[in-house]
Every structure is written in C-alpha cells, then in structure tokens.
Amino acid sequence: MQCGPILVDGQDRRDHRQQESEKTGHQGDDADAVERSEVCAHEHRLYDGCYPNWAWGRAGRQRGSMTELRPGEVIAGYVIARRIGAGGSGVVYAARHPRLPRLTALKILKRDDVVGDDDVWRRFEREADIAAHFDHPNIVQVYDRGVAEDLFWISMQFIDGLDAAELHNVSPDRGLRIGTEIAAALDYAHGKGVLHRDVKPSNILVADPDSGRPERALLTDFGIARLRDETTKFTHTGNISATFAFASPEQVSGKPVGPRSDQYSLACTLFVLLTDRRPFRADNPLGWVHAHTQERPLRISEVNPELPEAMDAVFERALAKDPQDRFESCADFAYAATLAYYSDPALALTAPARLLPHPPVPRPADRSRKPLWQSIVHRRTLIPVTVAAVTAAGVAFALHRGDPPSVHATGGLVPDRFVGIWLATEGQTNYRLTVDQGKVGDPVLSNRVDGVLPNGVPFHCEFSAPLEEVPHDGDRLIVGTSQIVEREPANACKANGPTTLTLLSDGRVSRKTDVSGLITYTRDDAVVSSWGRDDTAIARAFPSLIGQLDSTGTAVGWQGSSCRAKDPGPGEAAQGAHRVRCNADDTTGQVHFDILDFDARPGQSVAQLFFDNKVATTGVSHDDVAGELTVTTAAAVDPAATQDTEAHRAVAAVTFPDGDPRSRFVMVLRWPGHTVNSLLTDWLERAPLK
Known part of the structure; x- marks a missing residue:
C-alpha cells in the first residue's frame, strides 16, 4: 500500500523506493528493507540519505509524530523489510509474513493520533472490519489486525506497482479503464452499505502487469469509511477527513453523505488522471470549500484538448453540487465518460468491442432503469454524444443502455x-x-x-x-x-x-x-518453447512452477518467483546438468529453488552430489506425484529446528520416485529464515509439480 503526494495538514508523504513484487492469491474459480530516512518537514517528502537523530528501537518509536520501525524488527510475527510510505492515518511497511513466503503491507497507526482519541482507534478497527468482508478484484484485501507492543497494526495485500498520484500523461483509454475499475469497486462497497469517503489518486493502487494479467487498479484505505447509518454520528462540520481537493460539496459543508459523494470524488480523481489538473482552482482549505460548493468545474476538453467536448457535460453532471443531479451510480458515470470519449469518430476505431467489460451493476428490482440517453439528458444538461458510424470498420455505437448485442450460436464444436x-x-x-x-x-x-x-x-x-x-x-x-x-x-x-x-x-x-x-x-506449449532447447525438459515438467520466459531472459513463476536458466559452472555440484534457478538473488524471504535436469536419473546419488554422503532422508507425499518424494538433507540439519541462514544453510534436495518421468530431475530448495519442515509443509506441499 502506498500513499500519494497530495497533502492534508502536511501528513501525506511517500517513499519512492521500488517495491518488491508480490500479489496475493485468490480463492475462486479463475479467481481469481527500510533504509534509514528522514522526514524533511519543509518538503513533506522522504529522502534517502537523510539520517535522523531519532534513537531506533521501542524508545525511538515514541518520538515524533510518526511510528517508525526499522528493517528486521518484528511486530506480531511480521518481519519489517522496508518502509513504503505514510499517510494521514499511519505508516505502511513491506513486511514478511510470519508463516508464508510472501510480503504483506503492514500499516502501523500513528501513536500520537491514537493517544487519548478512542475514535481514531475505532476508525482503525473499522477499516479492517469493513474491508475484511470485501471480495472484489479491485479492492485491496485486508488480512488481519491487532495490537502488539502498544502498536496498532493492520496487514493487507501487498501490491507491486504505483499509486495513481504518481501517474502523469495518462492515455485516455488507460485513465478511463482505471476509472471504470474503481467505479466497480465503489459500487460494490456501496452495495455492502459502505462509503469510502476518501477517493483520491493516492488511494488507488495500480498493480503492474504480471504473468499474463493486465494492469489492474485497486482501491485501498477504507480507514475513514463509515457504514451509512453511522454518517451523522461521525460527521462534524469543519472536521473534514477526506483530502480537500477531492472532497464532495456535502463533505466540506458537513452535510450527510451518500454513495454519490464517492462518485463526486471519483470524478475529481478521473479528471486529474486525464488532464494532470484538478477540476477546480484552489490552494487552501477555505478555497476548496468555496470551489466545491460555489464554482463550476473546469471544462475537461479545454484543459486537455485531446478529449472530445462530449465529455464536458459528463463531468459537469458527476461534479454537480446537488448529489441528486449526479449519476445514479459510479458505474453509470464511468460508462457515460467512456461512451462520450469514443463518440468522437476519430477515436471510434479504437473503441473496445463492448465499450466496457461488464454493463454497470444492476439496480434493485424496485427501481426502474432509464436508457442511457434519458440518464444523460438530465435537468437541462444535455451531453452531446453523437453516434459515430465508421462503415469501413463496421463500428457503430448506439446511445442507449441495454444489454450488449447478442451473439449467435453456430451449434458447432469448440474451435x-x-x-x-x-x-x-x-x-x-x-x-x-x-x-x-x-x-x-x-x-x-x-x-x-x-x-x-x-x-x-x-x-x-x-x-x-x-x-x-x-x-x-x-x-x-x-x-x-x-x-x-x-x-x-x-x-x-x-x-x-x-x-x-x-x-x-x-x-x-x-x-x-x-x-x-x-x-x-x-x-x-508456449511456456515450454519460451525456454529454448536446453531447458525445454524442465519447462515441460514444471510449467506452472517456473513460468514463461520473457524477452529479458527472466520468468515469473509460482508465488511470484523470478527464474532464469543458469547451468552449473566449474566447481559447482551437478556440473554438466541443465539448471533453472529461481529467486537466487531475492532478499525478501522467498523460497530459493533450483531444478536440475540430468537427462536421466542421476548416476551419482544426491547424497554424493550435494552432501558428501552425510545425510538424512525422509519421504513426503504430494498431490501431483504418484508415490513419495524423497527429501534429503545434511545429517547436521534438524528439519524441525535448524533455520536457514547464509552462514548455515538448511538445504533440502528433492527427488522423484522410480518410474516417475520426472526422476531425471532434482529440486534443491532452501528458505531463508525457516526450517526444512516449514519448507516442506508451507511451500513444497502446495507447489505445482505438473
């Protein structure tokens, strides 16, 4: 999780360090190290090489307004790897999970904020309680929360990528896609009775493409979300939690808020993504209050002349002062903005086949749905969306909101x-x-x-x-x-x-x-062929484990492992065999593993090759293997107690049973900071071996 550069009382700060790569797993069908830094107050930024005078450790954590941890410190079992950034409600670290080979985003609540303020802690708890119930591909998952050593923490999905506040010169199709994905996330949350209340670029994480999955936008930080029926209880005039530049008129004026408040903030956010400018001009809180409640927004086509004029009225409606004048849902707004953009005949050829991956979320049965043209023509607001017909390309758009055009079944077989x-x-x-x-x-x-x-x-x-x-x-x-x-x-x-x-x-x-x-x-077959002739056998036997080789010679495999071909050199064990090495240079706590191909079952035993014949062996079962795998370790290694370190490596060699076509391969595994038993049960047992 990262936070962007927009400042509220000087509390948003960002560390520009590169993140380690990690994404979480899903649970459905097709589901789905901190360097020492200083907060340079006059810049509101973190700069490497600025060394604070704070004393590290527990005493150091209590000084200043920020809760600071350093690499290697352990909180609730999580090992701090590095600082990601800080926002209005806490500091976020990349941390190693206590049991799994993955990174977690660990948010630590600001100590000074929570002292004497029970509402802050309740808000912090609510962030986890609310988001933990969400199951949506465009919402950052929350795993756990608690208190440890007087520190309040929450663990979340670690996203490898940027926050949207770091994006500039975004292409319209990319910006609209990000907006559409966040709109879907907001409508999902609204359907659960939850308002976000702080939609802004820095609360949108853009995950890098990985393993064939395209770029994905995820909404994070429900730290000031409220259940709708809590709104009046927690809203106070003049105490605005959201960033002023993206707050709705009802937020800045202390009025009750609803889902269309989030829509307003989304419109401000999408305006910034498409133009690198905000829809209003202001430079202080009072100025923002006046702008949001009294001024008309800038025309988006004038700010960015590459955008069609049809988009002006879409944003004017989404940014209406009266929530009732806005679109019925966030998805309706995103749909109208996308349709308006592609209404330009010059852009029609590049339009998505169905304009959006899914029609907007249907409303409850007792609420009638208007066609899109009726939604667009609303209270004297006419969006001049024109039908663009490009005969040569067979592209046509209709200004109505119904189901996508039907497709006809051929009655044939699977192509x-x-x-x-x-x-x-x-x-x-x-x-x-x-x-x-x-x-x-x-x-x-x-x-x-x-x-x-x-x-x-x-x-x-x-x-x-x-x-x-x-x-x-x-x-x-x-x-x-x-x-x-x-x-x-x-x-x-x-x-x-x-x-x-x-x-x-x-x-x-x-x-x-x-x-x-x-x-x-x-x-x-494409995964296999990408590895080239020498490594084809390894790729064919373990395609899901090692992944597909890209143009840089590196593949991303299971659990985000980074793999490349590197045959053993002079003086190495198993010289002459082909080898794929995975996570060899990784320092984030991932499992390091090699797969060696001897062309036939090795003539020398694993004990001879890797352990000077001083070994202990055990058999383990695996769902992808008929019979038992044999795990060989050095005799001096206690599988239950010896932790792997650079000084004393706890290496395990895994071989397949006789008769298994994979008996020609040997897997050599180690997991820094863990025992062999943890390696076998937490990693090997789940690793895909076919």
Missing part, C-alpha cells in the same frame, strides 16, 4: 485453437485451465486452482463447466455456470456464472469472471 491446456500464475495462486473438444451442453472446461487463503491455509479447487455457445466470430467461447468438482477446505471455492473465453491476438486466452476478474492464460 480447435481453444482446445488444450492453458496456464496462469497470480502471486501464490496457480491456474490450470483445460479445454476439451465438445458440443453445446458438453462439459468442455475444467479448471484447477491452487493457492493460499488470507489466513495462511492452502486451498485446492477444481471446477467443471459446459459449453454454452460458440459465437460466429470464432474468437470467443461461452461456457456455462461452473460446478465445483473438488474443494479443500470446503469454504474455499466459489463457482462462476457463465463466462467468456476470448482468444487474444498474441495467442493467449483471457477469461473474465465474476469471482476474481480477468485472468489471462498462456498455452502450455
């Missing part, structure tokens, strides 16, 4: 280009999608999902889905509602409704699901 095994990796979660040949009604899709739940428990889910429709275009495949075939634990898996598989121009397949959003899969 051959969909048939096969498709792989994807997301953080600690692996997906193995198999598409078989069949006709409408046949169970053609099976999906295996393995990962880790937020509480650290591993999960395994298998699903099946029938073929529902084969559209004429041949680039899509519609499958019906998924059925759960196997799940462990019982509450880990959620089945999807009907989904569409889309064949992409680069040969991959994407699947948009209602459980975990968009997952993009790579054909298993």
Whole structure:
C-alpha cells in the first residue's frame, strides 16, 4: 500500500523506493528493507540519505509524530523489510509474513493520533472490519489486525506497482479503464452499505502487469469509511477527513453523505488522471470549500484538448453540487465518460468491442432503469454524444443502455485453437485451465486452482463447466455456470456464472469472471518453447512452477518467483546438468529453488552430489506425484529446528520416485529464515509439480 503526494495538514508523504513484487492469491474459480530516512518537514517528502537523530528501537518509536520501525524488527510475527510510505492515518511497511513466503503491507497507526482519541482507534478497527468482508478484484484485501507492543497494526495485500498520484500523461483509454475499475469497486462497497469517503489518486493502487494479467487498479484505505447509518454520528462540520481537493460539496459543508459523494470524488480523481489538473482552482482549505460548493468545474476538453467536448457535460453532471443531479451510480458515470470519449469518430476505431467489460451493476428490482440517453439528458444538461458510424470498420455505437448485442450460436464444436491446456500464475495462486473438444451442453472446461487463503491455509479447487455457445466470430467461447468438482477446505471455492473465453491476438486466452476478474492464460506449449532447447525438459515438467520466459531472459513463476536458466559452472555440484534457478538473488524471504535436469536419473546419488554422503532422508507425499518424494538433507540439519541462514544453510534436495518421468530431475530448495519442515509443509506441499 502506498500513499500519494497530495497533502492534508502536511501528513501525506511517500517513499519512492521500488517495491518488491508480490500479489496475493485468490480463492475462486479463475479467481481469481527500510533504509534509514528522514522526514524533511519543509518538503513533506522522504529522502534517502537523510539520517535522523531519532534513537531506533521501542524508545525511538515514541518520538515524533510518526511510528517508525526499522528493517528486521518484528511486530506480531511480521518481519519489517522496508518502509513504503505514510499517510494521514499511519505508516505502511513491506513486511514478511510470519508463516508464508510472501510480503504483506503492514500499516502501523500513528501513536500520537491514537493517544487519548478512542475514535481514531475505532476508525482503525473499522477499516479492517469493513474491508475484511470485501471480495472484489479491485479492492485491496485486508488480512488481519491487532495490537502488539502498544502498536496498532493492520496487514493487507501487498501490491507491486504505483499509486495513481504518481501517474502523469495518462492515455485516455488507460485513465478511463482505471476509472471504470474503481467505479466497480465503489459500487460494490456501496452495495455492502459502505462509503469510502476518501477517493483520491493516492488511494488507488495500480498493480503492474504480471504473468499474463493486465494492469489492474485497486482501491485501498477504507480507514475513514463509515457504514451509512453511522454518517451523522461521525460527521462534524469543519472536521473534514477526506483530502480537500477531492472532497464532495456535502463533505466540506458537513452535510450527510451518500454513495454519490464517492462518485463526486471519483470524478475529481478521473479528471486529474486525464488532464494532470484538478477540476477546480484552489490552494487552501477555505478555497476548496468555496470551489466545491460555489464554482463550476473546469471544462475537461479545454484543459486537455485531446478529449472530445462530449465529455464536458459528463463531468459537469458527476461534479454537480446537488448529489441528486449526479449519476445514479459510479458505474453509470464511468460508462457515460467512456461512451462520450469514443463518440468522437476519430477515436471510434479504437473503441473496445463492448465499450466496457461488464454493463454497470444492476439496480434493485424496485427501481426502474432509464436508457442511457434519458440518464444523460438530465435537468437541462444535455451531453452531446453523437453516434459515430465508421462503415469501413463496421463500428457503430448506439446511445442507449441495454444489454450488449447478442451473439449467435453456430451449434458447432469448440474451435480447435481453444482446445488444450492453458496456464496462469497470480502471486501464490496457480491456474490450470483445460479445454476439451465438445458440443453445446458438453462439459468442455475444467479448471484447477491452487493457492493460499488470507489466513495462511492452502486451498485446492477444481471446477467443471459446459459449453454454452460458440459465437460466429470464432474468437470467443461461452461456457456455462461452473460446478465445483473438488474443494479443500470446503469454504474455499466459489463457482462462476457463465463466462467468456476470448482468444487474444498474441495467442493467449483471457477469461473474465465474476469471482476474481480477468485472468489471462498462456498455452502450455508456449511456456515450454519460451525456454529454448536446453531447458525445454524442465519447462515441460514444471510449467506452472517456473513460468514463461520473457524477452529479458527472466520468468515469473509460482508465488511470484523470478527464474532464469543458469547451468552449473566449474566447481559447482551437478556440473554438466541443465539448471533453472529461481529467486537466487531475492532478499525478501522467498523460497530459493533450483531444478536440475540430468537427462536421466542421476548416476551419482544426491547424497554424493550435494552432501558428501552425510545425510538424512525422509519421504513426503504430494498431490501431483504418484508415490513419495524423497527429501534429503545434511545429517547436521534438524528439519524441525535448524533455520536457514547464509552462514548455515538448511538445504533440502528433492527427488522423484522410480518410474516417475520426472526422476531425471532434482529440486534443491532452501528458505531463508525457516526450517526444512516449514519448507516442506508451507511451500513444497502446495507447489505445482505438473
């Protein structure tokens, strides 16, 4: 989690350090080190190389307005790796999870803020309690919270990427996509009875593309969210929690707020993303109050002439002073903004096929839905969205809000280009999608999902889905509602409704699901071929574990591991074998593992190759292996007690049983800071070995 540069009472600060890569797992079908720094008060920034006079340790934490921890300190079992940044409610660190090989974003509440202020602590608790119930691909997950050593902490999903406040010169299609994803997150929260109340660029995290998954925007920091029925109780005139530049008129004037307040803040945020300017001119709190309550917003097409004039009225409506004059939902606003942008005939050719991944969230049954043209024409506000017809490209847009154009079933079989095994990796979660040949009604899709739940428990889910429709275009495949075939634990898996598989121009397949959003899969043969001739056998045996090689010679595999081909050199054990090394240079606490290919079962025993024949062995079972794996360690290593360090490495060599085609491979594993037993149960047991 990161915080952006917009300042409220000088409390928002950001550390520009590069983040370690980590994303969390999902639990549905297709689900889905701090350097010493100084807060330079006159700049409101953190600069490396500024060394404070604070004394570190517990005594040092109590000085100043910020709660400061240094690398290696342990809070509630989490090992601090580095500082990410600070915001209005606390300091955020990247920390190693006490049991799992992953990074966690650990927020520590500011000590001075909580002393003598029970409301602050209640707000901090509420952030976790509210967000912990959310299950949405565009909301940062909250794992746990508590008190340790008089410090209040909350652990959250670690996102590798930037916050939106760091984005500049954003292309309109990217900005609109980010806005659409955050709109979906807000409508989801509103459906749960929760207002965010602090929507702004620095509370939007933009996750880097990874393992075939495109860039994704996530909403974070529900630290000042309230349940709607708490609004009057906690709102006080003149005590504005949200950043003034993005606060709604009702917030700055102390009036009751509702979902359309978040829509107003989203409109301010999207305006900034599309123009690098704010929709109002002000430079102090009183100025912002006047601007939000009295002034008209700037015209977005004048601020950024590359945007069509049709967008002006969309933003004017979303930024209306009266909440009743705004759009019915955040998704309605994002839809109208996107439609208005692509109404420009010069842009129509680049428009998405259906304009948005999903129609906006449907309203409850007792509320009628107006067509889009009626929503746009509202209280003397006319949005001049024109129908753009580009005959040569066959592109046309209609100004109505209904279901997407229907597709026609051919009644045929699954196109051959969909048939096969498709792989994807997301953080600690692996997906193995198999598409078989069949006709409408046949169970053609099976999906295996393995990962880790937020509480650290591993999960395994298998699903099946029938073929529902084969559209004429041949680039899509519609499958019906998924059925759960196997799940462990019982509450880990959620089945999807009907989904569409889309064949992409680069040969991959994407699947948009209602459980975990968009997952993009790579054909298993493509994963294998990307490694080249010498390493093909390793890639074919462990495609999900090591991932697909990219143009830089590095692959991202299971649990975000970074792998590359590096055969053993002179003086190394197993010289002459081919080797893929993963996380060899990683310092964030990930498992380090090598996979060695000897072409045939090694002539020398593992004991000879790696341990000078002084070994202990044990057998372990694995779901992907018929029979037992053999784990070999040095005789001096106590699997239950010896922790791996640079000075005393607790290395385990894993071999496959006779008769297994993978008996030609040896896996060499170590997990810094952990025992061999932890390695076997927390990592190897879940690692995908097929």
